[in-house]
Amino acid sequence: MTATTSPSATPDTPAELADVTRDDASLRRFLHGLPGVDQVGVEQRAAGLGTRSIKKEAKRWAIDTAISMVDLTTLEGADTRGKVRALAAKALRPDPERQDCPRVAAVCVYPDLAQTAVEALAGSAVHVASVATGFPSGRTSRAVKLADTRLAVEAGAHEVDMVIDRGAFLEGRYMGVFEEIRAVKAACGEAHLKVILETGELATYDNVRRASWLALLAGGDFIKTSTGKVSPAATLPVTHVMLQAVRDWFTRTGQLRGVKPAGGIRTTKDAIKYLVAVHEVAGEQWLTPELFRFGASSLLNDLLLQRRTQVDGHYSGPDYVTVD
Amino acid sequence: MGIFDYAPAPESRAIANLKDHYKPFVDGEFVDGSGEPLKTVNPATEEILAEVGTASASDVDTAVRAARRAYDTVWSKMPGAERAKYLFRIARLIQERSRELAVLESLDNGKSIKESRDSDVPTAAAHFFYHAGWADKLGYAGYGPDPKPLGVAGQVIPWNFPLLMLAWKIAPALATGNTVVLKPAETTPLTALVFADICRQAELPPGVVNILPGAGDIGASIVEHPDVDKIAFTGSTEVGKLIQRTVAGTRKKLTLELGGKAANVVFDDAPLDQAVEGIVNGIFFNQGHVCCAGSRLLVQESVAEEVLDKLRHRVSTLRLGDPLDKNTDIGAINSAEQLAKIHGLVESGDAEGAQRWTSPCPVPDRGFFFAPTVFSEVHQSMRIAREEIFGPVLSVLTFRTPEEAVTKANNTPYGLSAGIWTEKGSRILWMANQLRAGVVWANTFNRFDPAAPFGGYQESGFGREGGRTGLEAYLSV
Numbered sequence: 001m002t003a004t005t006s007p008s009a010t011p012d013t014p015a016e017l018a019d020v021t022r023d024d025a026s027l028r029r030f031l032h033g034l035p036g037v038d039q040v041g042v043e044q045r046a047a048g049l050g051t052r053s054i055k056k057e058a059k060r061w062a063i064d065t066a067i068s069m070v071d072l073t074t075l076e077g078a079d080t081r082g083k084v085r086a087l088a089a090k091a092l093r094p095d096p097e098r099q100d101c102p103r104v105a106a107v108c109v110y111p112d113l114a115q116t117a118v119e120a121l122a123g124s125a126v127h128v129a130s131v132a133t134g135f136p137s138g139r140t141s142r143a144v145k146l147a148d149t150r151l152a153v154e155a156g157a158h159e160v161d162m163v164i165d166r167g168a169f170l171e172g173r174y175m176g177v178f179e180e181i182r183a184v185k186a187a188c189g190e191a192h193l194k195v196i197l198e199t200g201e202l203a204t205y206d207n208v209r210r211a212s213w214l215a216l217l218a219g220g221d222f223i224k225t226s227t228g229k230v231s232p233a234a235t236l237p238v239t240h241v242m243l244q245a246v247r248d249w250f251t252r253t254g255q256l257r258g259v260k261p262a263g264g265i266r267t268t269k270d271a272i273k274y275l276v277a278v279h280e281v282a283g284e285q286w287l288t289p290e291l292f293r294f295g296a297s298s299l300l301n302d303l304l305l306q307r308r309t310q311v312d313g314h315y316s317g318p319d320y321v322t323v324d
Numbered sequence: 325m326g327i328f329d330y331a332p333a334p335e336s337r338a339i340a341n342l343k344d345h346y347k348p349f350v351d352g353e354f355v356d357g358s359g360e361p362l363k364t365v366n367p368a369t370e371e372i373l374a375e376v377g378t379a380s381a382s383d384v385d386t387a388v389r390a391a392r393r394a395y396d397t398v399w400s401k402m403p404g405a406e407r408a409k410y411l412f413r414i415a416r417l418i419q420e421r422s423r424e425l426a427v428l429e430s431l432d433n434g435k436s437i438k439e440s441r442d443s444d445v446p447t448a449a450a451h452f453f454y455h456a457g458w459a460d461k462l463g464y465a466g467y468g469p470d471p472k473p474l475g476v477a478g479q480v481i482p483w484n485f486p487l488l489m490l491a492w493k494i495a496p497a498l499a500t501g502n503t504v505v506l507k508p509a510e511t512t513p514l515t516a517l518v519f520a521d522i523c524r525q526a527e528l529p530p531g532v533v534n535i536l537p538g539a540g541d542i543g544a545s546i547v548e549h550p551d552v553d554k555i556a557f558t559g560s561t562e563v564g565k566l567i568q569r570t571v572a573g574t575r576k577k578l579t580l581e582l583g584g585k586a587a588n589v590v591f592d593d594a595p596l597d598q599a600v601e602g603i604v605n606g607i608f609f610n611q612g613h614v615c616c617a618g619s620r621l622l623v624q625e626s627v628a629e630e631v632l633d634k635l636r637h638r639v640s641t642l643r644l645g646d647p648l649d650k651n652t653d654i655g656a657i658n659s660a661e662q663l664a665k666i667h668g669l670v671e672s673g674d675a676e677g678a679q680r681w682t683s684p685c686p687v688p689d690r691g692f693f694f695a696p697t698v699f700s701e702v703h704q705s706m707r708i709a710r711e712e713i714f715g716p717v718l719s720v721l722t723f724r725t726p727e728e729a730v731t732k733a734n735n736t737p738y739g740l741s742a743g744i745w746t747e748k749g750s751r752i753l754w755m756a757n758q759l760r761a762g763v764v765w766a767n768t769f770n771r772f773d774p775a776a777p778f779g780g781y782q783e784s785g786f787g788r789e790g791g792r793t794g795l796e797a798y799l800s801v
Contacts, residue, residue, distance in 0.1 A: 036747045038767050041598025051438070053333030053650040061328065244597050251633065279328045280641045287328055 013217070014253050021217055024175040031174055034213060037205035037241055046236040049280055050273045056310075059272070063307045064102050066271040066299075067094060069289045071129055071260070073108040073297045075136075075228065081116045084109055086324040088120030095304050095321065098311070104300065105289040106159060110135070111152040118156035129159035129194070133184055136198075136227035138163040142180060149187040160184070161194040161295075163227060164211065166201045174214060181218035194260055194293075195220035199238045200230040208238055212245035216257055224260040228295065233263025236273060243282040246291075256285065262295025268306040271299060330643075333650040335437045340428040346513065347377040348537055349520035351390035352530025357383050359538055364513060367434035367656040368647050368691040376513050379536035384505070384545040387534040391476045391503040392551055394531030400473055400501045404460035411456035411499055413526040418449040418491075421522065425515055429487055430647040432514040434656030434692065435610055437648050447772055448491035451790075454774035455499035458795060462500060465792050467801040473501030474577060474800055475553030478546040480567075481516075482559045483509035483658050484613035484714075490516050492789050493556050494533060495774075500798040502554065505534045505546055509559075511659050513537035544570070552576060554798065558615070561712075561738075561783045579787025579797045581615065581779060583712040584740030586761065587733035588618030588769060591726075592627045594745035595767065600634045603718070606743060606769035608642060608696055611654055612716040613662075615784070616741035618769050620702075620709060621720045622729055628722045632700055636681055639696045644685045654716060657692040666694050666715035673699050673708040678719070704735060712738070726751065730758040739781030743769045762788070 020030035054062055072091050074083055088107055095101040106127035107117050114130040121128060130152035134140035145162075152160055162184045168176045185193045195215035199208050215223050223242050226233035239261045246257045259282070265271055271294060278286045286292050304321045347354040359378030366373050379387070399407070418425065425448075426440040435444070463469045477497045481489040486508055497504050508516035520535045536542055540563070547555050547570050557567050558581040571578050588606050590599045606618025623631050647655035657663045674680055678699040687693045694715055702709050702719040709719050723729045733742055742761040744752050756764040762779045765771060772778070772790075779788035787797045 035594065035596035038595035038598035040768065041595065041601055045598070045601050051650070052330055055331040055333055058329055058331040241597075247637075275328070283637075284327055 017217065017252065021178060027174050027178060028172070031210040031213060034209055037209055039205055042205055042237045042240055046240050046277070049276050050236060052276045054272050054276070060307070060310045062272045062275050063268060063303055063310065065287060066268070066275060066294065067303050067307070068102040068105060069293050070104040070300050070303070071106045071108045071262075071293050071295050072104045072300060073228070073262075073295055075108070075110060075131060079110060079113055081113065084113045084116045085120045088117055088126070090300070090322060090324040091121065091126045092124055094300060095307070098308070101304070101307065105293055108161065108295065111148055111155065111157070114152045114155035114157045127158040128156065129161055130155070130157035131161040131163075131227070133162040135161070135163050136229040138165055139167070142183065145180070146183060146187050149184050153187065153189055153191050157191055159192045159194060160188050161196055161224060163196045163198060164215070166198055169202065169207070169211060169214075178214055178218045181215055181220060185219045192221040193219070194222035194224045194258075196224045196227055196262075198227055198230055199225045199235075200232045205237065205241050208241045209245060212242050213249075216245065216249045220257065222258040222260050222293070224262055224295065226261075226263040226295075228263030231264075234261035234265055234295075236277060239274060240277055240281055243277060243286070246286070247282045256291055258291040258293065259286070260293040260295055265294055265296050266298050266302060268302050271303065330651045332646070334646060334648045335427055335430075335650060337427060337431060337648060339423050340431055341424055342428065342431065343374060345375050345377070346517045346537070348379050348383060349517060349523075349533070349535040350383065350387045351534065352524065352528075354520070355383075357536070357538075359383070359542070362510060362537065362539070364432055364511065365659075366431050367658050368688070370691055373431055374514065376517070376537050378538040379542050381541075381545045383536060384542060384549060387505045387536055388476055388478075388546075388549050388551050390531035391505050391534055394529055395473075395475055395503040398529045399498075399503050399532050402501075404462060404501075407498065407501065408456045408459035410526055410528050411452050411459060411495065414522060414528070415449050415452035415456060417522045417525055418445065418452060421518070422446070422449070425487060425518060427648065428518060429515050430655065432512050433483065433486060434647050434658050436652040436655040437650055438652065439610055444485055444488045447774075448488045451491040451495040451774045455495035459499040462795065462799070465795050467796065467799055471500075471799040471801055474798060475502060476551060477502045477504050477554040477556060477798065478549065478552040479504060479506040479556045480543040480546065480559065481506065481508055483512040484610060484615070486512040487515040487519065489558050490519055493558075496789065496794050497556075497798050498532065500795055502798050503532045505536065505552070507536050507538055507543050507546055510537070510539045547571065554578070556787075556797065557581070564785055577797070579779070579789070580785035581787070581789065582783060582785040584615045584617065584738045584780065584784050585620055585710065585712050585736045586616055586618045586738075586741040586743070587620045587622050587736075587759075588743035589729050589733055589745065589755065590621065590623040590627070590631060591729075591744075591746040591748070591751065592624040593747045594627075595747060596627065596631060596634060598767065599745040600631065600638050602743060602745060602767070602769040603635060604638055604642070607718040608639070608654055608716050609770050611657055611694070613658060613714055614770065616763060616770070616778075618741070618743050619713060619717070619719060620736075621718055622723050622732055623720060624729075625722045625724055628720075632698075632720065635698060639698060640683050640685065642683060642685060642696055644683075644693060644695060645688055654696060657694050657715060660692055662714065663692040663694060666713060666717060669708055669711060669713045670697060670717055673702070673706065673719070676706045676708070678702045678706060678708060704732060710736065726755070730755065734758070734760050737783040740784035741765065
């Protein structure tokens with residue numbers, strides 16, 4: 001692949017794909033030229049994969065993998081530094097009595113609390129992710145969104161979770177969305193960018209696929225389903241469509257990008273269904289925290305309870321895991 | 325498979341209540357047939373499952389006489405609403421004993437428990453529920469105010485969906501007031517004999533349903549029997565032709581559901597990921613042992629490479645192995661003979677220059693298994709594009725225009741089913757009108773419902789099963 005011809009392309013995008021972001025019309029043509037998604041078919045496939053039976057060793061492996069993929073999240077107006085520090089402690093020692101329990105992938109907070117999280121997690125491998133860009137609605141000016149991003153990055157966040165402008169997307173102003181993701185990506189510097197599509201507001205699977213490609217074209221390192229503030233949040237069929245997008249992106253560019261379902265995943269059983277989808281839709285290459293995350297707050301405790309059940313051979317109850 | 329190895333989750337075979345010995349069911353009793361007993365084999369392990377008593381020509385005569393007696397004295401005289409009660413009872417008993425039936429079916433046939441549990445058995449029950457609803461409404465089916473049954477129906481069914489094909493045959497026959505003599509396939513008689521037990525449990529009057537295990541000669545005796553009024557057969561085109569010759573010139577009514585070589589047509593604007601699912605479901609469902617399987621993929625040249633790449637990726641995730649494992653997607657080939665036939669046709673594909681790709685999935689050492697296989701560079705002139713393989717083998721052909729797709733899809737002696745994949749509604753309607761196939765699926769494949777008539781064109785047979793249309797085959801109209 002030759003170097004990019006378009007000034008708007010990321011440096012390592014293949015020329016043929018860089019060209020689709022040349023102007024508004026070619027971007028629109030490309031996104032609308034993507035294969036459609038048949039609702040009945042994708043939902044059927046998701047339901048079918050949900051029946052894989054995962055037990056014993058496979059289950060223990062799946063639980064530990066899921067724990068290592070959790071972005072432990074607190075995104076409340078009432079968040080305090082104390083709450084964030086407690087969450088950081090939990091991230092470092094999810095199950096204090098079990099030293100072999102893996103740590104989570106990251107702690108995810110609002111930008112003004114990123115510094116607290118960074119300090120609390122200093123020296124550990126747990127990342128700090130920060131939602132920025134006027135999260136969750138994104139209804140603010142570009143300048144504010146970029147300032148929000150910089151705030152997070154300057155505080156030391158390793159990962160930035162941005163929201164896309166759903167209004168612009170639904171109006172068909174794809175170039176506007178594309179440029180905004182590019183601008184935020186530039187503001188991220190070294191930090192990884194997760195692009196939240198808020199699939200519940202995009203309404204159709206066709207839109208989910210287009211928004212996924214838009215985010216990938218613009219250089220998003222991860223595509224993420226939801227803010228967790230809108231219902232429906234993550235669903236299995238939506239995640240299927242996004243996993244297909246990163247798999248197809250890899251086929252066309254050789255680049256590996258990640259997927260993060262967020263919101264509403266509360267049980268081990270659900271988390272395992274997502275892992276099966278990752279395994280069978282994208283491929284086992286994606287079964288790593290580098291490329292797949294769960295955005296969740298309450299999921300971790302259920303994973304820990306189930307982990308103990310698997311290891312000890314009996315159920316221990318909610319008072320045996322910490323509440324933070 | 326790699327870092328995420330699913331744990332085996334086998335269903336307990338004890339649920340099948342497998343017995344050492346099974347007997348024919350005649351006139352409400354399990355009787356000693358006077359034929360040579362046959363041994364039925366678990367195709368996944370090659371172990372003998374059970375010994376099954378078979379019928380002889382004289383047993384056929386006894387069964388037909390019992391069916392005639394039941395027809396004359398009880399069943400044809402009974403009000404439709406009364407017959408409906410028996411059908412509803414049978415439907416509920418199939419549901420109650422669904423796990424037993426599903427496990428037994430997987431043991432005897434080799435199909436995955438996922439399919440017998442989630443597809444075969446529930447659909448079999450659904451056929452009895454659906455037809456129970458018709459039993460007291462035949463006057464409103466559009467065949468006059470008081471359509472009459474035909475009499476004794478002789479039915480011969482194949483080994484690919486043993487219980488489901490039984491339901492497709494017996495439910496409409498009973499609903500319309502006919503009595504039945506049915507022969508299950510030689511390799512898969514067990515669920516039919518458990519069904520016989522269900523008939524007893526439902527207190528169905530003796531003789532209304534008779535089940536005679538045996539080989540082709542018993543099927544022939546049923547077809548030839550002078551006191552049989554109606555023949556319904558599902559199976560190979562070859563045997564279908566033989567039956568048609570035998571029945572010609574007699575007063576017997578006949579319906580045939582025979583082979584197929586269905587085209588699954590994928591246009592460049594199709595929802596490709598779901599099309600790939602549909603292709604997989606079309607040909608790898610039930611190990612490809614489906615007469616309406618989408619065994620010929622016709623894909624538009626502009627997306628052919630992309631579809632093939634996605635397809636190979638998807639097919640390599642299919643899990644082949646123990647049919648009783650709940651994670652198994654593809655079970656065993658039903659018999660050594662069928663496996664040999666598949667091997668023969670696949671070799672002809674190699675010899676004629678098609679490109680063979682086989683899934684890298686592990687294949688068990690024992691049992692009759694065949695790894696999912698996709699042939700590309702297939703052309704109409706090759707045997708693998710023309711003959712029914714009846715196994716997990718897909719032939720991929722390409723086309724350039726919609727007209728070419730129609731021409732190629734219709735260029736087959738068969739005509740049971742077809743699939744169309746496109747986001748364009750007008751093209752779906754246009755194609756569906758052009759395709760000579762009994763069932764045309766749009767953006768899906770292998771979906772069945774008792775309300776939807778099923779049947780073929782040309783060498784795929786004639787007559788319909790299911791729906792209002794299907795009743796006609798069992799009524800004097």
